[in-house]
Amino acid sequence: MNLDKLVFFFVMPMLSLAMFCAFFRLMRGPSLPDRVVALDLMATLVIGIVSVYSVVTGQSAYLDVAIILALIAFLGTVAFAYYIQRGGGR
Amino acid sequence: MSGILVALLMFIGTFFMFVASLGVVRMPDLFTRLSATTKASTLGASSLLIATAVHFNDYGIASRIVAIIAFIVITAPVAAHMLGRAAYISDVTLWEGTICDELRGRYDIEGRILKDPDRKDEGGRPIVVNGRRMRETPTKEA
Numbered sequence: 001m002n003l004d005k006l007v008f009f010f011v012m013p014m015l016s017l018a019m020f021c022a023f024f025r026l027m028r029g030p031s032l033p034d035r036v037v038a039l040d041l042m043a044t045l046v047i048g049i050v051s052v053y054s055v056v057t058g059q060s061a062y063l064d065v066a067i068i069l070a071l072i073a074f075l076g077t078v079a080f081a082y083y084i085q086r087g088g089g090r
Numbered sequence: 091m092s093g094i095l096v097a098l099l100m101f102i103g104t105f106f107m108f109v110a111s112l113g114v115v116r117m118p119d120l121f122t123r124l125s126a127t128t129k130a131s132t133l134g135a136s137s138l139l140i141a142t143a144v145h146f147n148d149y150g151i152a153s154r155i156v157a158i159i160a161f162i163v164i165t166a167p168v169a170a171h172m173l174g175r176a177a178y179i180s181d182v183t184l185w186e187g188t189i190c191d192e193l194r195g196r197y198d199i200e201g202r203i204l205k206d207p208d209r210k211d212e213g214g215r216p217i218v219v220n221g222r223r224m225r226e227t228p229t230k231e232a
Binding site: 002003006007010011014015017018019021022024025031033034036037038040041044045047048051052054055060063064066067070071074077078080081082084085087 | 093096097100101103104105107108110111112114115120123124127128131132134135138139141142145146148151154155157158161162165166168169172173175176177179180182
């Protein structure tokens with residue numbers, strides 16, 4: 001099918017490249033907030049990958065993973081923000 | 091017909107996701123990185139999820155996707171604001187090309203109070219911008 005070609009030859013490679021870029025910043029980031037920004041971006045990228053994968057496989061149950069992941073990413077970012085604000089991670 | 095729409099939305103979503111990760115690598119500063127990644131990744135994830143909703147063409151899945159998109163759109167700016175505030179308080183260095191830092195010298199880090207050093211009341215004490223008064227013994231000036 002045509003949509004499968006689009007997904008497997010354009011969408012998934014570009015999203016994987018984007019994940020690699022975010023991982024580069026996660027390893028390289030000079031301070032802790034940079035790493036937290038990269039982690040937040042990686043969680044959003046995984047949400048996109050999960051939704052595209054549910055289109056390809058035809059399984060709509062994967063979208064529940066996206067819901068839970070959006071929730072946990074927000075909680076993680078808020079927890080890291082409190083930690084940085086209290087003076088941790090210097 | 092809906093296949094073309096799905097392909098177009100996937101193309102747009104992938105493009106914005108890639109732009110967000112490019113910004114997180116290439117931008118010179120934490121705050122510019124935060125700005126680039128939050129807006130672009132919100133738009134990219136929303137486009138990919140709308141493409142999924144159009145592809146499945148089902149009310150249950152579409153309502154689930156509307157819930158995900160609403161959650162992302164509500165929480166992403168809140169998380170970015172909290173993270174930027176925490177980073178500013180913990181003295182993350184700004185880019186050397188920054189031309190405007192309006193919070194410099196106006197934020198009492200110990201008391202978490204916004205103040206304006208230029209405006210004084212009759213007694214010569216600085217007026218607090220958000221309505222609350224600064225403490226009697228002013229802590230260290232930022």
